[in-house]
Amino acid sequence: MPSPYLALFAAPGSKGFSAAGLLGRMPLSMMGIGVVTMVSQLTGQYGLAGALSATIALAAAVAGPQVSRLVDQYGQRRVLRPATLISLVAAAVLLFAAHYGWPDWTLYVACVGIGCVPSVGAMIRARWAALYRGTPQLHTAYSFESVIDEVCFIFGPIISIGLSTAWFSEAGPLLAACFLAVGVFWLTAQRATEPAPHPREHRGSGTALRAPGLQVLVATFVATGAIFGAVDVVTVAFADEQGHKGAASVVLALYAAGSCVAGIVFGLLRFKGAPEPRWLLGVCAMAVSMIPLLLVGNLPLLAVALFVAGLSIAPTMITTMSLIEQHVPRAQLTEGMTWVSTGLAVGVALGSSVAGWVIDAAGARAGYGVPAVSGAVAVAVGFLGYRRLSRPAPRRGGTVEQHSEREERHMA
Numbered sequence: 001m002p003s004p005y006l007a008l009f010a011a012p013g014s015k016g017f018s019a020a021g022l023l024g025r026m027p028l029s030m031m032g033i034g035v036v037t038m039v040s041q042l043t044g045q046y047g048l049a050g051a052l053s054a055t056i057a058l059a060a061a062v063a064g065p066q067v068s069r070l071v072d073q074y075g076q077r078r079v080l081r082p083a084t085l086i087s088l089v090a091a092a093v094l095l096f097a098a099h100y101g102w103p104d105w106t107l108y109v110a111c112v113g114i115g116c117v118p119s120v121g122a123m124i125r126a127r128w129a130a131l132y133r134g135t136p137q138l139h140t141a142y143s144f145e146s147v148i149d150e151v152c153f154i155f156g157p158i159i160s161i162g163l164s165t166a167w168f169s170e171a172g173p174l175l176a177a178c179f180l181a182v183g184v185f186w187l188t189a190q191r192a193t194e195p196a197p198h199p200r201e202h203r204g205s206g207t208a209l210r211a212p213g214l215q216v217l218v219a220t221f222v223a224t225g226a227i228f229g230a231v232d233v234v235t236v237a238f239a240d241e242q243g244h245k246g247a248a249s250v251v252l253a254l255y256a257a258g259s260c261v262a263g264i265v266f267g268l269l270r271f272k273g274a275p276e277p278r279w280l281l282g283v284c285a286m287a288v289s290m291i292p293l294l295l296v297g298n299l300p301l302l303a304v305a306l307f308v309a310g311l312s313i314a315p316t317m318i319t320t321m322s323l324i325e326q327h328v329p330r331a332q333l334t335e336g337m338t339w340v341s342t343g344l345a346v347g348v349a350l351g352s353s354v355a356g357w358v359i360d361a362a363g364a365r366a367g368y369g370v371p372a373v374s375g376a377v378a379v380a381v382g383f384l385g386y387r388r389l390s391r392p393a394p395r396r397g398g399t400v401e402q403h404s405e406r407e408e409r410h411m412a
Helices: 006-007 012-044 046-074 078-099 103-114 122-133 136-166 171-188 210-243 247-269 276-288 299-310 313-328 330-362 369-384 386-390 398-411
Strands: none
Touching: 006 122, 006 136, 006 247, 012 078, 012 103, 012 136, 012 247, 012 330, 012 369, 046 078, 046 103, 046 122, 046 330, 078 171, 078 398, 103 276, 122 136, 122 171, 122 330, 122 398, 136 171, 136 247, 136 313, 210 247, 210 276, 210 299, 210 313, 210 369, 210 386, 247 313, 276 313, 276 330, 276 386, 299 330, 299 369, 313 330, 330 369, 369 386
16 A cells, blocks of 8 residues: 555645755754854853854744744745845854854844744645645645654754864854755745735734634743753763764754654554644653653763654644644644744753753753753643643634534544
């Protein structure tokens, strides 16, 4: 029987936008960790490196939903190209500032500009939704995209850290900027699969974040993002303390590989019942998986622990995207998906920044307390907001509500 994943690409244009999306998303895993590696090599300051990575994430958290809101209104091509050019110019400024030792404030200003980078993953998922809305293939498509995300996180850190440590310090962020340029401009050249824009007069009033269910997802993923941001920074520092800084890329790749394996399997399954319990179970699993990191004492054990921890990531993200479909109007779908990415970005900023200061003050092993605490916070928020998440979404038109009912039947 043909693979459900192969069947996705029967739709014309799907191969092209998926390939462009892969390139355009590589900077997601390369830029932040590349900046950490670059700055720590040039200055030896993990606190500064973590703060700059956090600045990029926070800037993306502010700009990302606004860019996606404009995309929903005007279309991907008209919005993504100018936003990407701003991000590329800022990346060039950052590389020059770091290389020539400009004042720290110039590094922060450049990182703010880099944060204008569009959420390419949300753009690709919106294209899949336009193709397969209301069919079982959409679950498979979201699963495939989560696997692609993890492929980026497997190879992105390896490439970024590897180039910056083996070639020259700025090599990782430089290649990330090149991937962004090629991916976005290739994607926006593909007009046939671009979702139709929804002019303001056809959209619901206000922002997608007014949906109570989306608020719970975003709040929970702030804490989840703190896990990811802290793990990245602490793992680089831990490998450095062990005398094998370059090995951090391999260890982080195994973290993503665990998620990739789980995402592939999860996409082949069909579940009965509502997705909310599965989502909460996934959040709890991510939190529990952080506890072993506090106990490891060497890189091989850390690699095993992170691989196991990664198994809960992709299934939770896939279920989250399905829940967004149920809680956000169709005309604001790209914005809704980007708000979850924004929650992750805010969390990454907090996690990487706090972890950097903990490392400077108490060492890398103590830094793994940051993702452990972040996981506990994610569980608490998930439980506190669970009733709002399972409540029917307000302010939706009849056709969208019918779509949600069809989605639930197909997911069952």
